Amino acid sequence: MAAMARPAADPWRGRETIALVTEDVFRLSSRFAQMKSSPVRDILAVLGRGDIISFAGGIPDPTLFELTDFRESFAHVLEQQGARALQYASTIGEPELREQAAQRLCRHLPTTAGQVQVTSGSQEGLYLVATTLVDPGDVILVERPTYLTAVQAFTLVGARMVGVDSDEYGMMPDALADAIETHDPKLVYLVPTFQNPTGHTMSAERRAAIAEVLVRAGVPLLEDDPYGELRFEGAPLPPIAAQPGMARQTVLLNSASKVMAPGVRIGWLRAEGQMLRSLEIAKQGVGLQTAVTDQLAIAHYLATYDLDAHIARVADVYRVRRDAMLASLDARLPEGATATRPEGGMFVWVRLGGDVDSAKVLPRAVDRGVAFVPGWPFYANNPDRTTMRLSFVTNSPETIGEGVGRLAAAWGW
């Protein structure tokens, strides 16, 4: 079942409105007048206090960054290709990086370097796809709940987001078929693996069923996969783009942010034919090109070092933290509350049920020295306000235990 609402107004409901209308000469666009600042960014901004345990951001643990390898990669690039690394370059991206990206994509889906567009992180990819396809009022179908910063990119182009019912295996194929029939969407947006915010992974059967619906209806998919390689257990699943018929009607996004480093703002997307060319032209308008220095450094890192070994090391650490968070939650959550059990990624999604509003508890939690992201902004409409997103990747198991204890105290569990 799909419900519909003006997303630009609804998903941010209940949040204190920031007065964006300027008093004077700057008259905001009607699209933009609906924009609100990201709650996550705003929560992160007030976390300057050193003694707050933050479960709020999807912030990789910086002590796990391969600092030495990155230093060498930047030094190598500036030593060997300095003039090139500091110069203008193509909008589509540096050949070395596109080749490395294609090789990784080929693990599940035949991909040439010619099908890869470099992006300044996944966020730019989300935005480019949205601006290329969406006229104000056009519908994008999203999961319930969905990634809130994607909602921001979609709002900025005037999209109407419609949430489609999802369960622990991902979006429900029948609900998707109904929503397509009802809303004639320009696009379906999915995070099938270790979803943000729920941590859910769409099963193999569900991927096939969703693909079948999309191929039959001829509706494009924006498949966002920033976490897929961060798997702690179970077998890897190919992206929906690898399902029969889906490669040509999918834009698939990957990012260096979650598995290498977010600060360099390097991501890439896979698309085919005219859609790839359209995204390249959109990127000319939005920002010309991604930083060449960083593109070449990441390409060198991928060619020289063992990213898989790094990911395995990170996954070993994050697995223990996930387990610590789940154990703490099991011990402290009240009767009737649930927490997801992700096989990878960064997030646990807690649903308390009843009529409690997690956004109202946040200030009390921050007073107690712990932060989280309330669940409501992750919904395109009709939010379940008893939910919250907890990241388990940034803190040690001990700190996680202490943080969940503070959370319990704030809630009065």
Next chain:
Amino acid sequence: MAAMARPAADPWRGRETIALVTEDVFRLSSRFAQMKSSPVRDILAVLGRGDIISFAGGIPDPTLFELTDFRESFAHVLEQQGARALQYASTIGEPELREQAAQRLCRHLPTTAGQVQVTSGSQEGLYLVATTLVDPGDVILVERPTYLTAVQAFTLVGARMVGVDSDEYGMMPDALADAIETHDPKLVYLVPTFQNPTGHTMSAERRAAIAEVLVRAGVPLLEDDPYGELRFEGAPLPPIAAQPGMARQTVLLNSASKVMAPGVRIGWLRAEGQMLRSLEIAKQGVGLQTAVTDQLAIAHYLATYDLDAHIARVADVYRVRRDAMLASLDARLPEGATATRPEGGMFVWVRLGGDVDSAKVLPRAVDRGVAFVPGWPFYANNPDRTTMRLSFVTNSPETIGEGVGRLAAAWGW
């Protein structure tokens, strides 16, 4: 006198249309369906042939990059602040870089770090301002001719661009007042110093007169100043933003691309109050943040090295190249043709007059081994097709002489 046209259709007239409508599932937004690839980017893309002398791009001479200083800056940042340089950070930008930017802006206009937003190059700044203010059909007033990649950013948000008559001192105040009256523009876009494409600089008197019109009408200014510091002769002029009353109704863009290095994609903008906050929120949606590694490296470079000395060195080289180009043109241009004499920047603008179309000569010129950018895409409407833009910064004086000779042969001068 202002003339008006649907810019999305007109400025690209005469260019072979790229079929952007996909055959299948991807239905492009109506905004985007008007987009064409940048002629400059396309010309640059075919210049792989080593023996072509290119006057096409505004490409800084890479042999002038301060490679050693940049190497040290990146190494320093990754040694001293590695975890921070590779991590997520704020959307508004790193404090050190905002402080350095404010200090440079303060040379002409009191500015605090709190009034600076870091951008991924000026192009992102252009786009953020456009998406924040412009609804489809809204008017942006631009110079005749104007910067073509700004036209691309403006087209992507559905703006209608209207060209306002300009002479060698910049946009004409009376024509601006008339155009404001007629079109109720959301924004006026100007490149007052060493304009792209003409090389013209708006005089002090003209700046005052333009500011007076804008303050009286309460129309915001987007002031683009990527070249201002690249002055070869004459006294520096403060930006229009420094005129009485203009600071609060101007967004002023600066860039590292022309004076330091384009590859790092670092720029910044100055804005005040709610407009600054709006631009920050737009940037969350478009790309979260600019690469932290590059932000910190450029901040370190600015704090540690002498950018003014570097610029003086570059200006000395570019001055000689400008002189070489003007001398060659003086010797070769046909009767009735004109070339501008810029006091800085990167470009000479040639007007041949008559009924010759520079775009039609380009393939012949490329066959002869020289490239330029035809003038027509720089016009919002009613292009003067006898014009062309020549960059003098990338080539040595000897190569410039040879290139102008090839140009003359291609044209039959």
